[in-house]
Amino acid sequence: MQQCDTLIQARWCIPVEPDRLVLEHHGIAVTDGRIVAVLPLPEARAQFNPGVVVDRPDHVVIPGLINAHTHAAMTLFRGLADGLPLERWLREGVWPHEQRWVSAEMVRDGSKHAIVEMLRGGVTCFSDQYFFPEVVAESAVDLHMRAMIGTPVMDFPTPWAKNVDEYLSKATDLVHDPYADHPLVSTCFAPHSTAALSADSGQKLRVLADQLDRRVQIHLHETAMEIATTLEERGKRPLARLSEMGLVNASLMAVHAIHMTDEELQQISAAGVSVAHCPRSNLKLASGIAPVQQMLDAGINVALGTDGAASNNVLDMLGEMRTAALLGKVKAEDAAAIPASTALRMATLNGAKALGLADAVGSIEVGKWADLTCVDLNYINSQPVYDPLSQLVYSCNREQISDVWVAGRHLVDKGALTQVDLDEILQRSAEWQQRIAAV
Amino acid sequence: MQQCDTLIQARWCIPVEPDRLVLEHHGIAVTDGRIVAVLPLPEARAQFNPGVVVDRPDHVVIPGLINAHTHAAMTLFRGLADGLPLERWLREGVWPHEQRWVSAEMVRDGSKHAIVEMLRGGVTCFSDQYFFPEVVAESAVDLHMRAMIGTPVMDFPTPWAKNVDEYLSKATDLVHDPYADHPLVSTCFAPHSTAALSADSGQKLRVLADQLDRRVQIHLHETAMEIATTLEERGKRPLARLSEMGLVNASLMAVHAIHMTDEELQQISAAGVSVAHCPRSNLKLASGIAPVQQMLDAGINVALGTDGAASNNVLDMLGEMRTAALLGKVKAEDAAAIPASTALRMATLNGAKALGLADAVGSIEVGKWADLTCVDLNYINSQPVYDPLSQLVYSCNREQISDVWVAGRHLVDKGALTQVDLDEILQRSAEWQQRIAAV
Numbered sequence: 001m002q003q004c005d006t007l008i009q010a011r012w013c014i015p016v017e018p019d020r021l022v023l024e025h026h027g028i029a030v031t032d033g034r035i036v037a038v039l040p041l042p043e044a045r046a047q048f049n050p051g052v053v054v055d056r057p058d059h060v061v062i063p064g065l066i067n068a069h070t071h072a073a074m075t076l077f078r079g080l081a082d083g084l085p086l087e088r089w090l091r092e093g094v095w096p097h098e099q100r101w102v103s104a105e106m107v108r109d110g111s112k113h114a115i116v117e118m119l120r121g122g123v124t125c126f127s128d129q130y131f132f133p134e135v136v137a138e139s140a141v142d143l144h145m146r147a148m149i150g151t152p153v154m155d156f157p158t159p160w161a162k163n164v165d166e167y168l169s170k171a172t173d174l175v176h177d178p179y180a181d182h183p184l185v186s187t188c189f190a191p192h193s194t195a196a197l198s199a200d201s202g203q204k205l206r207v208l209a210d211q212l213d214r215r216v217q218i219h220l221h222e223t224a225m226e227i228a229t230t231l232e233e234r235g236k237r238p239l240a241r242l243s244e245m246g247l248v249n250a251s252l253m254a255v256h257a258i259h260m261t262d263e264e265l266q267q268i269s270a271a272g273v274s275v276a277h278c279p280r281s282n283l284k285l286a287s288g289i290a291p292v293q294q295m296l297d298a299g300i301n302v303a304l305g306t307d308g309a310a311s312n313n314v315l316d317m318l319g320e321m322r323t324a325a326l327l328g329k330v331k332a333e334d335a336a337a338i339p340a341s342t343a344l345r346m347a348t349l350n351g352a353k354a355l356g357l358a359d360a361v362g363s364i365e366v367g368k369w370a371d372l373t374c375v376d377l378n379y380i381n382s383q384p385v386y387d388p389l390s391q392l393v394y395s396c397n398r399e400q401i402s403d404v405w406v407a408g409r410h411l412v413d414k415g416a417l418t419q420v421d422l423d424e425i426l427q428r429s430a431e432w433q434q435r436i437a438a439v
Numbered sequence: 440m441q442q443c444d445t446l447i448q449a450r451w452c453i454p455v456e457p458d459r460l461v462l463e464h465h466g467i468a469v470t471d472g473r474i475v476a477v478l479p480l481p482e483a484r485a486q487f488n489p490g491v492v493v494d495r496p497d498h499v500v501i502p503g504l505i506n507a508h509t510h511a512a513m514t515l516f517r518g519l520a521d522g523l524p525l526e527r528w529l530r531e532g533v534w535p536h537e538q539r540w541v542s543a544e545m546v547r548d549g550s551k552h553a554i555v556e557m558l559r560g561g562v563t564c565f566s567d568q569y570f571f572p573e574v575v576a577e578s579a580v581d582l583h584m585r586a587m588i589g590t591p592v593m594d595f596p597t598p599w600a601k602n603v604d605e606y607l608s609k610a611t612d613l614v615h616d617p618y619a620d621h622p623l624v625s626t627c628f629a630p631h632s633t634a635a636l637s638a639d640s641g642q643k644l645r646v647l648a649d650q651l652d653r654r655v656q657i658h659l660h661e662t663a664m665e666i667a668t669t670l671e672e673r674g675k676r677p678l679a680r681l682s683e684m685g686l687v688n689a690s691l692m693a694v695h696a697i698h699m700t701d702e703e704l705q706q707i708s709a710a711g712v713s714v715a716h717c718p719r720s721n722l723k724l725a726s727g728i729a730p731v732q733q734m735l736d737a738g739i740n741v742a743l744g745t746d747g748a749a750s751n752n753v754l755d756m757l758g759e760m761r762t763a764a765l766l767g768k769v770k771a772e773d774a775a776a777i778p779a780s781t782a783l784r785m786a787t788l789n790g791a792k793a794l795g796l797a798d799a800v801g802s803i804e805v806g807k808w809a810d811l812t813c814v815d816l817n818y819i820n821s822q823p824v825y826d827p828l829s830q831l832v833y834s835c836n837r838e839q840i841s842d843v844w845v846a847g848r849h850l851v852d853k854g855a856l857t858q859v860d861l862d863e864i865l866q867r868s869a870e871w872q873q874r875i876a877a878v
Contacts, residue, residue, distance in 0.1 A: 078822075079829035085774040117819045283765035284833070286774040313833040314820045323762075326722035335524040335725040380556045381753045381837075383517075383865050384872030390518035394723070394752040398820075399838035426822050433823030 004029040004036055005408060007050035010374060012060040012388045013038065015364035016348050020341045022388055028061060030370040033183075033408035038364060054410075058378035059402060060388045062344065063363050064124025064146075064371035065317040066351030068276040069217075069255050069305025071130045072139075073102075073110030075117065076432045077310040086223050086285045094310060098131075101436060102159045107132040109428045111139040116420050118315050119145060119411055122373035122401040127253075127276070127305070127355050129190035129217065131160035134174050137185050143420065144409050146371060148355045149174065150190025150217055153205055155198055164201040168208055175212050183407060186357065188215040193222075194230060194238040202245030215251045215356050217276070218242070221264075222256040223287045239264050248273060253354045255305070257295075258288040265291075265298050274301040274354035277346065279323045281307030292324065293332040296342065303354035304346040318398050321347045325393050340393035374403035443468040443475055444847060446489035449813060451499040451827045452477065454803035455787050459780045461827055467500060469809040472622075472847035477803060493849075497817035498841060499827045501783065502802050503563025503585075503810035504756040505790030507715040508656075508694050508744025510569045511578075512549030514556065515540075515871045516749040525662050525724045533749060537570070540875060541598045546571040548867045550578040555859050557754050558584060558850055561812035561840040566692075566715070566744070566794050568629035568656065570599035573613050576624050582859065583848050585810060587794045588613065589629025589656055592644055594637055603640040607647055614651050622846060625796065627654040632661075633669060633677040641684030654690045654795050656715070657681070660703075661695040662726045678703050687712060692793045694744070696734075697727040704730075704737050713740040713793035716785065718762045720746030731763065732771040735781065742793035743785040757814075757837050760786045764832050779832035813842035 008030070013023040015038065027044030029037040037044065074094075081093025107130060118126055128136050129150035140147035151171035153164065161167040171189060179185045189209050191197050197205070209216055220238055221227060230238045239260075242248050250272030257268070257275045268275070277290050295302050304324055306315045321343040328338030352362025361371045375396055377385055382395040404412035411418055447469070452462040454477065466483030468476040476483065513533075520532025546569060557565055567575050568589035579586035590610035591599065600606040610628060618624045628648050630636050636644070648655050659677055660666060669677045678699075681687050689711030696707070696714045707714070716729050734741050743763055745754045760782040767777030791801025800810045814835055816824055821834040843851035850857055 076823065078834065079825045082826075082829050082833070083775045083778055089774070113819065113822075120819060280765060283769045284774065286768040286772055286776070289769060313829065316820065316836075319758075323765075326719055326762075327766075329725040330722045330728060333725055335528070335723065336522045337725070339522055378865070380552065380559060380861065380865065381755065383552075384515065384868045386518045386872060386876055387521075390521050390752065394521070395517065397755075397836050397838060399836060422819065426817070426819065429823045433825065437825055 001049040002047055004031045004048045004050050006030040006052045006054060007044060007048055008054045008056070008061060008372070008374070009041060010056040010059045010061045013364060014060060014062050014344065014389060014392070016063050016345055017363035017365055019345060028364065028372070030405070030408045033370055035364060035366055035368055035370050037366060054403065056374055056376070056402065059374050059376050060392060061364070061372055061374045062392065063348040064361065064373045064404065064406065065122045065347050066303065066355070066362060067118060067123045067126040067305050067315065067317050068253070068303035068351045068354050069278055069307055070114065070126045070128045070315065071308030072114035072126065072128050072136060073107040073130050074308035074310045075113040075315070076106065076110040076429060076436070078313050080436070081310060086287055087225055089285060089311065097436065098158070100439070102131050104132050104135050106432065107135045108139055109432060111136045112143065113425055113429050114309065114315055115139060115143045115145045116417065116422065116425055119143070119404055120401070120417065121316050121318060121398040122375070122404055123315070123317050124371035124373065124404060124406045125351070125355070125357070125361060127217065131158055137174070137179060140185055144184065144406055144411060146184045146361065146406055148357070149179070149185060149187045151187060153189055153191040153201070154196035155201055156196060164204065168204060172208065172212065175214060186355070188217060191216070191218045193219040193226065194241045195226065199241070199245065202242070202247065206246045209251065215253065216247055217253040217255060220254040220257055221259045224259055227259055239267065243267070253303070256282065256287065256290065258282055258290045260291065265295060265300065269298040269300045274303060276303045276305045276354060277324060278305045278307040279327050280320060281311045284311055289327060289331045291331060292328045293334065293337040301350050301353050302346055303351040316398055317347050318396055318401070321393050340389045343393045344389065370405050370408040372405045373401060376400045376402045440488040441486055443470045443487045443489050445469040445491045445493060446483060446487055447493045447495070447500060447811065447813070448480060449495040449498045449500045452803060453499060453501050453783065453828060453831070455502050455784055456802035456804055458784060459828070467803065467811065469844070469847045472809055474803060474805050474807055474809050476805060493842065495813050495815070495841065498813050498815050499831060500803070500811055500813045501831065502787040503800065503812045503843065503845065504561045504786050505742065505794070505801060506557060506562045506565040506744050506754065506756050507692070507742035507790045507793050508717055508746055509553065509565045509567045509754065510747030511553035511565065511567050511575060512546040512569050513747035513749045514552040514754070515545065515549040515868060515875070517752050519875070520749060525726055526664055528724060528750065536875065537597070539878070541570050543571050543574050545871065546574045547578055548871060550575045551582065552864055552868050553748065553754055554578060554582045554584045555856065555861065555864055558582070558843055559840070559856065560755050560757060560837040561814070561843055562754070562756050563810035563812065563843060563845045564790070564794070564796070564800060566656065570597055576613070576618060579624055583623065583845055583850060585623045585800065585845055587796070588618070588624060588626045590626060592628055592630040592640070593635035594640055595635060603643065607643060611647065611651065614653060625794070627656060630655065630657045632658040632665065633680045634665065638680070638684065641681070641686065645685045648690065654692065655686055656692040656694060659693040659696055660698045663698055666698055678706070692742070695721060695726065695729065697721055697729045699730065704734060704739065708737040708739045713742060715742045715744045715793060716763060717744045717746040718766050719759060720750045723750055728766055728770045730770060731767045732773065732776040740789050740792050741785055742790040755837055756786050757835055757840070760832050779828045782832045783828065809844050809847040811844045812840060815839045815841045
């Protein structure tokens with residue numbers, strides 16, 4: 001008999017790799033935070049002597065959900081600026097609040113709120129871009145959440161930095177220390193958009209990203225207006241500008257990528273660029289509908305993200321999966337587009353690939369971190385069950401997420417947060433709301 | 440002091456009429472199943488001596504949600520036929536199962552499952568069209584749910600009736616007895632679509648609907664193929680055929696109405712036709728996106744429905760409101776389209792209007808039935824609260840629905856079903872699943 005820390009026994013397990021596989025009555029053995037075996041239950045019981053047995057008879061275990069695009073701290077601005085298109089939303093609804101309120105304290109409280117909201121919703125890893133990224137990283141470590149921390153880069157001053165050299169210098173500090181080789185936190189560069197990046201700044205960023213071997217993520221082709229303005233002011237479309245800066249390569253994650261010509265899709269496919277699709281945010285800002293099935297058919301790796309709470313307005317990856325699956329069908333004019341298995345893959349393994357973490361997480365495979373989410377299907381809205389994959393994507397709400405593990409640590413247990421004082425988090429958010437609403 | 444049965448004291452109340460009003464710290468007094476007062480809390484407490492006080496300090500009370508289009512019994516087919524467009528979905532995924540399985544027993548079990556799912560999700564009234572409508576009606580009365588029972592009319596035989604005369608005769612029985620003047624159940628005619636209705640059958644239906652003063656609801660212009668086939672086989676678009684039958688009038692609810700020319704929108708607007716918009720079903724079957732803001736601008740009354748669980752796959756009107764609000768923006772290319780207040784109105788008062796029940800339900804007004812839904816906003820995904828209307832539509836999940844009253848009866852109390860044996864319902868659905876999946 002082999003010792004293991006935890007043996008998870010659930011009715012179903014969907015490992016995501018291989019695609020579409022649904023295992024029934026299997027055990028997942030976890031030791032030192034990693035998956036050590038996935039076996040039929042009788043074999044698992046014969047082989048392992050577990051410290052803890054977690055029995056979930058009506059549940060399906062999936063890889064922890066990966067939220068490929070967030071601005072976590074913006075939970076504190078949730079619902080503040082509905083009904084505006086992107087450009088007005090930024091100029092009237094977001095930037096004035098950010099100039100006034102963004103601080104290390106605000107980013108800590110808002111990020112912790114977001115992280116707890118995501119954990120409760122089955123997310124085990126998020127890719128963030130916001131000011132004070134060092135504080136976002138600390139918050140993730142505090143709450144034992146996996147995170148890709150994007151450091152902002154732009155040409156104009158914000159409460160975090162005053163010019164591009166300061167952005168890049170602060171980003172470099174964060175990369176070196178203390179997250180060079182951290183089990184939970186990775187870092188990357190997160191220029192806001194090509195509109196906020198001169199050719200010169202782009203070059204500097206590219207050189208540094210190459211030197212430090214760090215990935216880049218950027219909002220790209222989110223609205224028709226972004227493209228029209230860039231064409232008018234800079235004579236090129238944003239992707240062409242990014243290409244000139246040398247940034248269109250396999251280290252790039254293009255966030256949104258809604259308005260893409262066939263040639264542009266070919267270009268990013270050939271370059272190995274990943275896309276972070278954020279369907280609900282794209283709908284809410286009336287930005288458009290990304291051609292996701294077309295991207296997948298072109299071999300592009302498409303991940304899934306919620307975007308920030310100010311433009312969604314929730315960080316609910318189960319809901320985002322459902323929206324991606326439904327919306328992708330009408331966009332492709334094909335009810336067979338984005339089947340449930342593909343939506344789940346986008347929200348897990350494709351996310352891991354887009355963040356450069358596919359060796360570590362994104363599927364239930366021996367050797368990967370035990371980042372796992374367990375969903376209870378015994379709810380009236382997801383019964384009866386013909387196909388657990390269909391129920392997961394089309395019928396489940398996040399109240400059904402019963403358990404979450406990050407690197408083997410049991411952070412949500414039968415629906416309860418094990419290590420968080422929820423009331424304290426909500427209290428601090430309510431205090432921010434009172435301050436912000438009073439102005 | 441005046442006696443009342445119940446006084447509901449919630450942090451917020453959104454009565455829907457007048458539009459956009461959000462009351463804070465008000466009391467809703469209920470007696471004999473009806474709303475007798477909506478007053479600021481101090482006045483309510485001074486005026487009423489309530490039998491029961493329901494205190495909900497972090498909650499918003501709204502009119503009970505009205506699901507304008509269901510095929511309730513199809514919960515038993517949930518997830519059976521994903522990935523098919525409407526015509527193949529019907530021919531391959533639905534009709535064979537219906538021919539084999541539909542019976543009074545199946546309709547009772549499936550409808551009860553659906554009703555409980557809807558009650559738990561804040562729905563207080565649903566408009567159904569399915570076989571054995573007399574059984575759907577009995578199920579609604581059993582569970583004390585308000586229902587508009589649509590009786591099928593079509594030219595081909597099903598397990599319920601063998602020809603149009605039998606459909607119409609059975610429908611007439613149901614109208615007369617016992618639901619002529621029932622507090623919870625109303626009836627209407629529900630021809631499936633113009634494809635299943637000869638000109639002659641349409642005429643018979645129109646005469647009977649006029650005689651009995653009953654409304655009509657029909658699937659209309661759901662897919663481009665429906666229109667093309669009708670044009671080819673009958674030489675006219677479905678709406679034109681319906682118009683010739685004399686059925687395009689203020690008693691008609693057109694379900695879906697996705698593919699509409701500007702002239703057709705003008706026509707149904709002028710005729711006072713209501714539309715039942717079912718956004719998630721329309722996405723899932725890749726049918727298209729209805730031009731909802733354009734309809735509202737044309738003065739058309741647009742209600743909201745889930746459609747059946749086999750094409751959605753949940754009966755979740757909170758989710759449907761969110762989808763309608765998000766999708767309506769991208770369709771109109773305007774982030775200001777379908778604001779939260781409009782989405783809520785579609786899911787309540789517009790639904791009541793579409794069903795001819797606007798004098799009885801759909802808003803929180805003195806004299807109407809106390810069909811009420813209470814939502815707890817003190818969840819991490821809907822905090823902090825700047826605007827309860829925004830939170831309700833963009834941030835709430837149905838786990839947050841704490842209380843539901845239908846005609847004053849407290850059917851969901853702090854999240855618990857008060858009069859239903861949930862395990863029994865789930866057990867019967869599981870038995871159906873085993874039978875159906877075994878074939």
